[in-house]
Each structure stands twice: as structure tokens, then as C-alpha cells.
Amino acid sequence: MTAAPLALRPPRIDWRSAAPWLATGLAFAVLFAQPLATLVRDWWSDPDAGHGLLLGPLAVVLAWRRGRAPSARAQPVLGLAILAGAVLLRYMAGLAAEPFTLRFSMLAAAAGLVVFISGLRQVVHWWLPLALLVLSIPLPGMVLGSVALPLQYRASQLGAALLEWRHVPVLLAGNVIHLPDRALFVTEACSGLRSLTALLALAVLVGGLWHRSPWSRIALVAAALPVAILLNGLRVFLTGYLAYWVNPGLVDGFLHYSEGWAIFLVALALLAALSWLLRRLERRGAAVA
Numbered sequence: 001m002t003a004a005p006l007a008l009r010p011p012r013i014d015w016r017s018a019a020p021w022l023a024t025g026l027a028f029a030v031l032f033a034q035p036l037a038t039l040v041r042d043w044w045s046d047p048d049a050g051h052g053l054l055l056g057p058l059a060v061v062l063a064w065r066r067g068r069a070p071s072a073r074a075q076p077v078l079g080l081a082i083l084a085g086a087v088l089l090r091y092m093a094g095l096a097a098e099p100f101t102l103r104f105s106m107l108a109a110a111a112g113l114v115v116f117i118s119g120l121r122q123v124v125h126w127w128l129p130l131a132l133l134v135l136s137i138p139l140p141g142m143v144l145g146s147v148a149l150p151l152q153y154r155a156s157q158l159g160a161a162l163l164e165w166r167h168v169p170v171l172l173a174g175n176v177i178h179l180p181d182r183a184l185f186v187t188e189a190c191s192g193l194r195s196l197t198a199l200l201a202l203a204v205l206v207g208g209l210w211h212r213s214p215w216s217r218i219a220l221v222a223a224a225l226p227v228a229i230l231l232n233g234l235r236v237f238l239t240g241y242l243a244y245w246v247n248p249g250l251v252d253g254f255l256h257y258s259e260g261w262a263i264f265l266v267a268l269a270l271l272a273a274l275s276w277l278l279r280r281l282e283r284r285g286a287a288v289a
Contacts, residue, residue, distance in 0.1 A: 024113070031090060032106040039103050042138055051198055052136035058205075059129035059136070069125035072118040079116025086112055100140045107133055128208035135201045148193045149175075151229065156186045158233025163240050170240070177240055184240050195232065195264050199224035199271060206275050213285070216278040223274050227267050235263045 043052035086108035093101035111130065114122050123130065139147075152175040160172040171178040175186040203224045207217035 028109065031087065032109065035102045035106050038099060039137065046138065048194055049138040051201055055132045055136035055201055059132040063126050063129040066126060068118060069121045072122040072125065074117055075115050075119040078120065079112050082112030082115055083109055100137060103137045131204050132201065135204065144193065151193055152186045154229050155232040155236050159236025159240060162233065162237035166241060168241060168244050179240060179244050182243055186236060195267060196224060196228040199228055199267055203271060210275065211278060211282065213282050216282055219278060220275055223271065227270050231263045231267045
């Protein structure tokens, strides 16, 4: 006779040890459900914030892949201090109805929990996912307006200079380029702010994944601004050039939007070339050292 195998029993849940984690998760969900819901809504509906649909999940995946820092140790006192400051910031931002600070307080609270469990070294270990999460939060409208207007002027000036260089008669008035039979208005949507935000996020991601020295990462991120300005000015020039020499109707419609995508692909290629060059310089410097 052979003994019948014992039935496999599911492991018992230690509710005493799990209760603090469940309470913490519930409290976090209650406090930050509204900021998280509005953030996801803006990612889905706002074209200027659509990059968050990629950056948010990507940050979670990167944090999971990096795992726990080797020398991470819990710092409960510091974690509780950060968490208390985040809750206070969330309360004040809720009273002021300021969405950016409200959403940032959610990230600060998450960082406080990480410090409480694994210490500040873990936050430093996860610097790339945290940077991507910060970049995924849409900036306040006041900040966007103050940034977009100088970008509009720079694009208008560069586009008008290129048009004059190609013997197209233009008159620049602020962000309006007057052609003989048409006026080009460089709007906020054409300021290059969206491409700048995407290029900044891409530069941070590429620098964090493939570059090792801080100077190369800083150089790559700093290059995103002049690349966005230069290529947006080129887009304004191409629009005016085609409108003057080919057909004024080309200012609007499919060609106008496809032109923006083509220019953005050129920006990605320039950023990739700069990243390749910086990597070669890094390797050369490491070989010399």
C-alpha cells in the first residue's frame, strides 16, 4: 500500500504583518486618488501632456528592473518627515487648486515611503525613474505660457532670417511673419514646446541608460533646447517658403502637420548622433585614464 499524497494547502496570510502595508496603501489611495485620476485624464486628453502615457509606465518598469540598491537601509525618521511634508503640501495645494503641486506631492509621498522602507540610497538608485515621473507631470499654465512665448519669438526670428536668406520678402512683427500675400502666425502650438518636452524626456532616458559620466548626460540634456529651437525655426521657414513659391494653401492641412513630424524625426536623429559622439568621447576618456 502507498500513502495518499497530502493535499497542498495555500500559504497562510500573516494579517498582523500585512495590516500596516494594507493601511498604508489605503491611506495613499484615499489621499492621492484625485491627483492621480486627473493626471491620467490629462495624459489621455491633453496633447501637451500625452508623453506621460509613455513615461509613467516606463518609469515603473525601469524601477522594477533596477531593483533594490545593494546598500539600502531603512530610514524611518527621515521617511516620516518627507511623508508629513508631502501630506501638508497636498493639503495646501488642494486648497489652492494648483494641479502641478498637487501631483508633485503624490511623488513626494511615494519617495517618503521609499525612504521609510529602504532609505535615501534607494531614491538615488531610482533617480532615472523618478526624473521621468517628474517630467510626466504637466507644467502649470503660467509656466507654459512664459516658456512658449520666447520659443515662439525665437522660431519666428529664425524662420524670418532663413526666408530673407532665400530671397523671400518678409516683415516680422513679433511672432507674425508677413509675406506678400499671406501672414504666418507662429502660435503657441507651433512654438516647439511639445517637441522640446519630448526631446528633454528622451535625452534624460538615453543619458540615464547608456551614458555613464555626468558631463555627457548634462550635455545631452542641454542640447535638447537648441535642437528644438533650431528645427522649429526650420519648420517655420519651410512653411513660409512653400507658401510663397509653391502654394499658399500649403500653410494649412496635412502637409503642415506631416512637416512637423518630419522635423521631429530629424531632431531625434540629431540627438542620437550627439549621444553616439558623447559615448565615443566617454570611451576615449576611459581608455586614457
